[in-house]
Amino acid sequence: MDELLSPDAAGESWRLAGYEARGGYAQARRALTEMSPAAVRDEVRRASLRGRGGAGFPAGVKWGFVPEGDGPRYLCVNADEGEPGTFKDRVILTERPHLLFEGMALAGYAIGASEGILYLRAEYAYLKPHLEKVLDGLRKKKWLGRTIAGKRGFTFDIEIKLGAGAYVCGEESALIESAQGNRGEPRDRPPFPVQNGYLGKPTTVNNVETLCAAARILAKGADWFKAFGTPRSAGTKVLSVSGDCQKPGVFEVPFGLSITELLTMAGGSDARAVQVGGPSGTCIPRAQFDRKIGFEDLATGGSIIVFGPDRDLFEVVHNFMDFFCEESCGWCTPCRAGNVLLRRKLEKIMQGKGTVRDLDEIEAWGKTIKAMSRCGLGQTSPNPILTTLQNFREMYMAKIHADQAFIPEFDLKEAVGDAVAVTGQKLHAAESDHE
Ligand SMILES: Cc1cc2nc3c(=O)[nH]c(=O)nc-3n(C[C@H](O)[C@H](O)[C@H](O)COP(=O)(O)O)c2cc1C
Ligand code: SF4
Numbered sequence: 001m002d003e004l005l006s007p008d009a010a011g012e013s014w015r016l017a018g019y020e021a022r023g024g025y026a027q028a029r030r031a032l033t034e035m036s037p038a039a040v041r042d043e044v045r046r047a048s049l050r051g052r053g054g055a056g057f058p059a060g061v062k063w064g065f066v067p068e069g070d071g072p073r074y075l076c077v078n079a080d081e082g083e084p085g086t087f088k089d090r091v092i093l094t095e096r097p098h099l100l101f102e103g104m105a106l107a108g109y110a111i112g113a114s115e116g117i118l119y120l121r122a123e124y125a126y127l128k129p130h131l132e133k134v135l136d137g138l139r140k141k142k143w144l145g146r147t148i149a150g151k152r153g154f155t156f157d158i159e160i161k162l163g164a165g166a167y168v169c170g171e172e173s174a175l176i177e178s179a180q181g182n183r184g185e186p187r188d189r190p191p192f193p194v195q196n197g198y199l200g201k202p203t204t205v206n207n208v209e210t211l212c213a214a215a216r217i218l219a220k221g222a223d224w225f226k227a228f229g230t231p232r233s234a235g236t237k238v239l240s241v242s243g244d245c246q247k248p249g250v251f252e253v254p255f256g257l258s259i260t261e262l263l264t265m266a267g268g269s270d271a272r273a274v275q276v277g278g279p280s281g282t283c284i285p286r287a288q289f290d291r292k293i294g295f296e297d298l299a300t301g302g303s304i305i306v307f308g309p310d311r312d313l314f315e316v317v318h319n320f321m322d323f324f325c326e327e328s329c330g331w332c333t334p335c336r337a338g339n340v341l342l343r344r345k346l347e348k349i350m351q352g353k354g355t356v357r358d359l360d361e362i363e364a365w366g367k368t369i370k371a372m373s374r375c376g377l378g379q380t381s382p383n384p385i386l387t388t389l390q391n392f393r394e395m396y397m398a399k400i401h402a403d404q405a406f407i408p409e410f411d412l413k414e415a416v417g418d419a420v421a422v423t424g425q426k427l428h429a430a431e432s433d434h435e
Contacts (some may be wrong), residue, residue: 019098027219032151040110047222048234053207054301065194066111073202080170083278085303088238089208103211116158122165167327172205186375229255233294244308255294268306278303279320280380320384335378338369354400
């Protein structure tokens with residue numbers, strides 16, 4: 001299953017001649033010469049294409065929100081790909097850049113933008129020369145620049161802007177700030193980017209894969225696209241599969257595929273757990289492996305991490321919480337401080353000092369952090385603990401003192417142990433009993 005990644009979709013290589021020989025850019029020429037911008041939007045809307053960056057907002061609808069008018073507007077492509085375990089956009093950028101650039105030109109036409117910005121994560125800086133070379137070739141062939149494909153009045157070019165290595169810059173408003181050269185912090189919304197985006201102008205932000213799918217829809221039609229997937233999740237999804245499996249890599253599958261089926265493809269059938277959607281997603285146990293990938297069940301921007309039978313899930317959860325503590329931009333207290341407190345609670349439990357009360361507090365604090373945070377990072381950051389607490393509660397129960405209501409985290413004897421050893425002093429009985 002590889003509708004986006006098949007040679008038919010892209011030519012055998014990233015070279016323009018190969019792509020054109022297989023019908024590449026023909027759909028852009030047809031759309032530009034035969035369809036109005038509104039008709040392009042309608043076809044993508046009819047295909048029920050939902051954003052592939054994670055949230056699943058319908059692409060054609062988003063494009064329709066851009067206000068009519070002559071003023072400047074922008075298309076931003078989100079190639080930040082910072083969610084741990086996600087690397088499918090890197091493969092598309094490396095091997096299928098023409099599919100993306102064709103999708104960008106079509107989306108630019110659909111929203112009336114003359115400038116597209118490809119926001120590339122800092123770690124993918126090595127791809128920039130390769131992509132610039134492809135863009136230069138497109139300019140020479142008049143696929144970028146003025147009067148594209150002979151369409152009078154349609155000018156479109158693409159600029160690549162590099163991030164600086166922050167996960168939060170994948171959030172669309174932080175991405176726009178960063179692309180403008182500002183500190184990459186999320187904005188308050190409303191106004192949304194479609195009203196007030198890059199340089200204060202109407203802007204749509206789309207994931208790399210979303211625009212590739214749009215190019216395929218305009219080539220093959222909305223009905224062809226809807227033949228894949230499920231009623232609420234049309235088409236295919238490109239997944240990055242990593243972890244404890246024999247065949248990690250990038251898989252393109254129809255929405256509706258079960259986790260069991262995916263594990264069979266990736267050689268991970270003995271998994272004890274699967275993390276769907278990266279750390280901000282959900283961790284599911286074997287008993288739920290018949291659940292399906294799709295917006296109606298297990299939504300994912302593309303990250304699937306397999307955990308084998310010997311994997312210590314506490315270590316995994318701790319690692320994910322480290323990630324969120326590190327990546328919080330610090331603007332709001334629930335996210336900046338709350339995640340550190342959650343991680344401390346987790347450590348207390350991992351050290352065998354937790355009680356049921358700690359579990360209750362984790363749940364209450366996690367809910368508060370999600371509800372009170374300003375952007376999607378904080379709104380999902382407690383998920384590693386909350387979803388494992390929900391789906392692997394027995395693991396937590398085995399570590400805690402279920403019979404005790406409260407055990408302080410502070411152990412006086414342990415805390416002064418080094419000093420006592422150095423000075424040769426002895427603790428009084430009352431102090432040594434205090435734990
Ligand atoms: C912390 C955070 C990181 C994100 N990272 C990405 C990312 O790397 N790529 C992406 O496409 N969307 C990412 N998103 C979602 C974007 O904000 C946005 O919804 C998406 O780019 C819209 O494109 P789509 O509609 O085509 O999915 C992230 C969101 C948050 C809150
Ligand atoms: S939720 Fe976290 S990352 Fe988002 S704005 Fe608040 S502090 Fe920054």
